[in-house]
Amino acid sequence: MECPPPVRCEDGETEWAEVARKYLHVVSSGDEAAAVRATLEIKRLACHAPDSAMRVAARALVGLRARSPPPRLQAAASQALCSVVGVDGGRFAAEAVDAGFFPVAQRLLPEAEEVPQRIMLRCLSCILTLHATSRVVFGRGGGAEVILDLFPGCSGATKRRLVEILSALALMKEVRRLLLNDGKVEYLVAAISLGNLASRTRAAQAAGLLGASTIGRSLLVEMGAPVALVGLMRNGDSSANLVAANALGIVSSIGPHLPLIHQSGAIPLYAELLKESHPLAKDIVKDVFCILTSIRDSAGVVLENLAAILRGEDDLAISAAVDVLLALAKYKSVTPLLKSSGVITVLVDLLRNGNHDVIEKVTGAVAQLSYGEYIRESLMEASAIPVLLGLLNGRLGVLTETAVAEALVNFSEDPSCAEYAPMLQRVVR
Template structure:
């Protein structure tokens, strides 16, 4: 069979084993034009070919790149090989992309990049982008071969289409701990912020996630803020999909975890966005919003705005959102602001009304908030005026142990107030009341009584891959 007949049969023969043999024959002894045509046809057919057949083509294609010195290039055939490898890498579940990296293709691309013209660089960068997007192990291969420095160099040199590929490759590399360790010293933070502001949604999520991880350290956090990361994260939070909101919210929490940045994050419009996250269906989103609200509320002006959104949720949200809002109010009620933020927000009547459903998940959080509020004299007055004391007494018999503990704590505080001690006398002999009273006495005596600490997001939350959040 002639080479031209073999090439034609590649398109038509349903026997993939035979088709591969014909392809291998063309690649080993065909003319350059025939080899390029065969690779082009393979690229178009790879969506239909079995993965086992595609895997057998990889070493043939890799050899075209690996066995040529970096200063000598046969550009058309190498471009065809890269084009074909890029199509193959997109198939399957990432195994083919990883296999391509294991055959030395990534290292070959890095060898050729400095010696190639702009057009060939674009082909190589696109192939590299595909390899690190579809094969996560390839990110380690690229970083280990000095790829980070080369990608940063490309970003310093190019403002054209190559830049988009470079930014998205950088966002993939930045999920590696060893890359994040050196990214700041190599001057790469500004490019990571840029990667979070443009490109595909997946790449922007990766960049935002890496920013959150880098934001753990004081120096990196300061540099990121100086580079304009707050409005970038806010924009992604506002306009991204549900996964994007979780990632951006997490990262904003890490950036705000310093008193210097609490107000800038809020002034950029973060509070309404976190309120929507608190209302939303995602349990992880609620957790993130609660944590960040407890950070932002350290600033009294932020606490006032946050409490307004929480009150709206207590009025209109579903049970899960109401429970989350009550949990935040539980924390806010322990803060030492110049005014009672919770009382002034109008939350107390709503909390007392919700307390009537004391055995629910909402009731547990609401009773905790009321217990914390009962430590302040002005808040005790407001609670009593809403008729909370009879409700607290009734709930000493609640099914929920947490509710019983919370209402007993509140009643102990009311019993120590001369204005209300007579109204508490009927429950003083109850075992649950006595147990809580003794517990509080021990805590106060040992100087362990502390307000609930501001919650901080954990590193574990931020190390999840975006597709697992």
């Protein structure tokens, strides 16, 4: 016996209640082939049925799985349940959870054959991804332990589902503690590189949270998290890049792990984040680059990458790079590198050729930088003084003129600027 398609009433509505009744009859009839076909029909109709029917379907499918049917029917029920809970971004996931799907999954997953197990994991991943509050129910109810126990010896396709589930669960503090205590941090690191992009981003976020502790940071580095995070920064979208960059900064930016940021090739990727419009991008880059100033080789690469951004045509990125540069210039270890990196020359070029907004930003930076004797000397060698003098007559606005005047005052008080002394004195009087 098969479950027929829904019939139409005279008013054009579908008799979904009749469909549900016939489906339950087919499933309980003992005809496995008919039950499989009817269950797959539920999958097909998932996007078309009214809410009341989907709620009934979710509970019926969970009940079917709870009875441990034959493998083919198990797989069909899991596929149909995936379709039901995925409707409208997880609107019916709560129905499956309330119907007892989690205890059923925890009981059946360890003993299921590979294909039915994989389909059940897909359904579980769908629920945990789309219905965030259900993660607490599953994670605290022993589900995290079940998932972790499935990792050893699993195949590639199964592992992909497992890491997607783990990435959702690892946002919980209890699960991260479990990973530490059981020595299974390697699975979280694997989740940064495997699975869909949303899952990898969640795993990176969880790694950042885990890296807040000394032991968590050490284990993440030992298991290769920096390389995985750089891979996500290189291949992810804007959101993934920011999350991975923040996590990498947390994991690698303290003590002996600090050189890993340079060694892994992450510095150019951080510089590229300055092109992002997200307000956190600049703060993340600034924090990481300031920490890198303690390593001469890394600081040099940082300044070279900032110079490359300043040579570009993205005005927002240039503005962000100037702000980062000012933060770096406060560190004495950076001062000798400003000239050799080409940053000073690029700043002066921007004063010559930048648009109004860029010139306003850069003059403010030059005014701040001109307080340092060594930097002031580098600015003078780059011909900054005549350029600044020229800007005074450019009618570029009060802020620009104020910044130019501030810089010129600093130059006028420097004995090494003797050749410009007459002009500077006229300006600053």
